[in-house]
Amino acid sequence: MNANAIRGSKRRMSWKAWCKQAKEQKSLLVLSVLFFAYGFIFCYLPLVGWLIGFQDYRPRDGILGSKFVGLQVFQTLFEDPEFWLTVRNTLAMSLLNLVFSTIFAILFAVLLNEVRCMIGKKFVQTVSYLPHFLSWIVACNILFDTLGSTGIVNELLMKMHVITAPLNFFSYPQGFWWIVAIAVVWKETGWNAIIYLAAITSIDPNLYEAAAIDGGGRWVKMRYITLPGIANTIIILLILNVGNVLNSGFEVQYLMGNDVIRDFSQTIDIYVLKWGISQSNYAIGTAAGIFRSAVSIVLILITNAIAKRTSDTRLF
């Protein structure tokens, strides 16, 4: 009873004490108003724009003046086969990217950790970060030339007599998903490995010593100490990334896609851009955006809950 009362009084500050604190924090509170206003305008006001997805939106009349049409826009959207193609492509490419970039990042981190020569290790690691800092524009320029008719890939294949004439890699619809996956692996492996390398350094060194005394070689240490040691990190990152499968996939697809492979290269974002901005059909673009956000939020909440249950780590 008594303890409860004390706890209660602690939780609810008296009005007087509150005023005193507020006076002390005058500068912070004034700034708070600015930050709330800024966040409201740039992060929350766009949410009001979701109403456009439920309207027969006319730019001239604005959100307030346009007529509400219920779920009609969504009906049009869901009946559009092209939209479902973009959903499929987004999911497929996100999952391919997730699987391959995770595998390569882990492989790279584990193998790099085994290197004893510090200069070599530092050099490889420094090089591995390089592509992450390039913009996708530059990366796609590089990709375009590497896979081009005089690029190294065609030359190697021709020298090995696999092909007789240079291939145009960007003309195979199904191949596009793999090109994107390779590009993402090339660009992000070193960067993604940072987190796994940090997890490896936090493994208890005594375990390795014990394994060495028992005569365990490198394979044994890697298989039975390093990998289990970072298993938790791997699982958490995988789960959390699954929540983002609909949120990625724009730049490479937009920059490298072409009309021949459109059915396999277009993602939801490109659909939104095409209908919303280029065709000025704001309602359908907004509806597609709402669909993606809604699915993403549900996925993130689920994956966050699973991650929380798996370990103590969670999103916030």
Add this chain to the structure above:
Amino acid sequence: MAEKTLVTAPESTKHRTVKKSPADRAFVICNTIFLILFTVVTLYPVINQLAISFNDAADALRGGIYVLPRQLSLQNYVTVLSRQNLLTGLWISVARTVLGTVLGLFITALLAFMCSRPKYLLKKQMNLFWIITMYVNGGMIPVFLLYKDLGFTNSFWVYIVPGLTGAFNMMVLRSYMENLPVSMEESAQLDGAGYMTIFLKIILPLCTPVLATVALFIAVGQWNSWFDAMLYNRMSEQYTTLQYELMKLLAAATTSGAGTQYSHSNTGSMVTPASIRAAGSIVTMLPIVCLYPFLQRYFITGMTLGAVKE
């Protein structure tokens, strides 16, 4: 594999420091080969661009340029640096990166400072307010329409104002500030220092490492971004960025096939779209490539700090 290593174990324990077991030696060799291969695959495409950019454009069309240029020529760079749109783009990119990083860093640090004060009255509300923005956003079209209404189309400020602060960088800074020792701050408070003095004189200097990290994140984001230029400033060439100008070159190449058309540069010698793209790419990546090796310590800390919170 494990079986095999166990069989050779007694031997390897005897001379553990002197001699490696055959399995270990095989592993080291395989590992070295793998990492060398990895490095080559990562570096080669970039070096190849460098070689093409320094090679005579017409000669480069024949292919067969790998690591070194065959016919050395600076013509591609002369052309790139004399094209008005690319030069303007370069200046706008530099301006947005410098201004955006300085302002963004200061304002995000201020927000993180507020959110990390234990006694701050609106701590909970402010934190929640920003965390929500990580999960829900309006999406491309509502944001586009809003910025249009706010007058951000055909304006330089679309690069700066909307990105002044963000939840992720705020949380990286906040988690660092929360772990700072409070004793200095308390004694300053006893001496009558206000919150702003504490922020400017005590917290900011203590945060230098994490500030460097976040500055790098913001700067790289600013330098590399192109989509905002395309969406809002497509119509006004005086505000487009270098990345966007390079993107236009790339788009022309992907729709018309590899660079086969010749064009004459101002000085009369040949340049091709492909060689212009290569030189443009090199110019675009140069500042970051020169900087990032020296900032490794900082971004590794930042990534781990962000992940701990994640």
